[in-house]
Amino acid sequence: MNTQLPNASVVHKGGKYLIQEDGKKGEEKIFLNLFLKSEAGKKWLIKNKITDNKPKESESPDNLFTNSQGKNIGIEITKLLIQSSKFKATARLNTVANKVVQHFKQKQNIAISVLIDVYDERKISTDWSEILDACYNPGFDKIEVTNNKIENAIIEAIEQVGIPKMGLKKVNVVVPPHTFIVTYDNVFFPSYTSAHVNNSGMCKEDPFKELQETITAKNEKYNNYLEKCDACSLLVVSEDSGSGNFACFTNKILKQKFDSRFKNVYLLDLGGFAENKVVKLKIFNRMTDE
Numbered sequence: 001m002n003t004q005l006p007n008a009s010v011v012h013k014g015g016k017y018l019i020q021e022d023g024k025k026g027e028e029k030i031f032l033n034l035f036l037k038s039e040a041g042k043k044w045l046i047k048n049k050i051t052d053n054k055p056k057e058s059e060s061p062d063n064l065f066t067n068s069q070g071k072n073i074g075i076e077i078t079k080l081l082i083q084s085s086k087f088k089a090t091a092r093l094n095t096v097a098n099k100v101v102q103h104f105k106q107k108q109n110i111a112i113s114v115l116i117d118v119y120d121e122r123k124i125s126t127d128w129s130e131i132l133d134a135c136y137n138p139g140f141d142k143i144e145v146t147n148n149k150i151e152n153a154i155i156e157a158i159e160q161v162g163i164p165k166m167g168l169k170k171v172n173v174v175v176p177p178h179t180f181i182v183t184y185d186n187v188f189f190p191s192y193t194s195a196h197v198n199n200s201g202m203c204k205e206d207p208f209k210e211l212q213e214t215i216t217a218k219n220e221k222y223n224n225y226l227e228k229c230d231a232c233s234l235l236v237v238s239e240d241s242g243s244g245n246f247a248c249f250t251n252k253i254l255k256q257k258f259d260s261r262f263k264n265v266y267l268l269d270l271g272g273f274a275e276n277k278v279v280k281l282k283i284f285n286r287m288t289d290e
Contacts, residue, residue, distance in 0.1 A: 009101070010113070010194040011194070012242065012256045016216075019192065028062050028077045031237050033188030035268050038278040044233065044264065048073045055168055061225045061232050062188045074229035076221075079107070080203050080238045080267075082247045085141035090199045092143050096151045097195035103155055105193055106162070112163060112186050113194035119179035139200035145175050145263075154182050199241060203248040203271070208256055210247075211236065215260050222261040233264035240271040247271055249279070 007022040011050040020026045035041040036053055045053055048067055055063035061074035081087065097114050104110045122134035124207045145148075150173075157171045163186055173180040189222055204210075218234055225232040239245040249269050259267065260283040 006193055007096075010188050010192045012196065013239075031077050031235065031268060032063055032075070034270075035235055035266065038268075040266055040278040040280050048231070058204060058228065060221070063228065064229055071231070072229040074225055074232035075235055076218060076225060076232060076262075077235045077237065078218055080236050080245070080247065082203075082207055082210060082245055084204075084244075084246060086130065086139060086199060086201045086246055087244035089141050089143050090197055090241075091151070092147055093199075094195065094243065096154070097145050097197055098193075099147075099151050100154050101193035101195050103151075104158070109185060109190075110163060111188055111190055111193045112158075112184050113188060113196075114154075115183040115196045116199045117181040117183075119181055122152055133167065137201065141193060141201070144177055149178065150175050150178075157182065158184060176255070183241070196242060197244075199244065200202060201241065201246050203241070203246045205248055206252050206256075207247050208253075208258075211238075212258055215258055215262075219228070219259070219261045222269070226285040232262060233266065234260065234262040235266050235268055237268045238271055245271060246258055250275075253279055253281070257284050259284060261285055 008019050008026065009022065010017055011020045011030065012018075013030055018030055020030050032055070036045065046063070049069055050065045050067045052065070053126070055065050058064040058074070061076035063075045063077070065075075067073055093116050096114050100114050101112055104112050118140040120134060120282060121139070122130040125131055153173050153175045157173045161169055161171050163169070166187075168183055168185045170181065170183045173182055214236055215234065222232070238247050238249070248271055249267070253267065258281050259260045260281075262283070265281045265283050267279045267281055269279065
């Protein structure tokens with residue numbers, strides 16, 4: 001972390017802590033780098049005769065490379081999101097966590113790291129039905145108060161306790177009917193903020209339907225991509241539960257075929273047990289293959 005960026009945060013992706021520039025482009029850059037460092041990504045560079053792996057700025061597709069033959073090779077990046085109740089609740093708290101760290105960065109010029117947990121009363125209940133429910137349906141899937149109320153309460157609690165010069169601080173923030181456990185420090189001070197949310201739950205195994213829908217949405221824009229490049233590949237990113245994306249893929253993904261107008265489609269699976277799993281998907285095109 002020697003190279004300091006003025007507008008960036010520390011994120012945990014692919015089993016590693018990485019510096020991510022703010023905004024959608026910063027996130028896409030992280031995904032692209034994880035892909036290019038994988039074996040599948042390295043083969044993609046060689047196959048497309050790309051010697052300089054630094055892309056040119058682009059919007060549609062997201063990244064453009066010029067290969068050794070002077071051709072433009074594109075790669076579009078999209079995310080697979082399993083739209084469960086847990087996803088929506090986790091996404092809301094991630095928004096809150098990011099606003100909290102930005103508050104202290106902008107108002108006090110202090111870069112802090114924040115981790116938000118939701119206190120679960122079921123775990124200490126004397127009712128066996130609640131204890132079993134917590135085991136079979138862990139984590140949280142509903143937030144019953146507004147983001148602003150949670151954000152303001154967390155900021156107030158941190159300001160009252162103070163930010164430690166060293167070590168962690170933990171505060172319980174009560175916003176009825178919820179209690180949030182907020183752990184924070186300034187380990188990345190003075191440069192980078194960090195915001196995370198803890199949630200858990202059952203993952204949807206092999207969500208091929210949702211994956212195909214994600215690919216199909218990009219198929220419809222394929223001709224637009226080819227207006228700016230000679231060839232274009234698609235990278236689909238499945239994030240981990242920290243983003244609320246409760247999905248996992250088994251080896252069945254190696255045999256499943258997907259309908260795609262892209263010649264090459266890759267899945268970057270950040271939610272599996274492997275730190276950084278990239279799979280080149282088997283594809284067919286309904287317009288040519290039946």
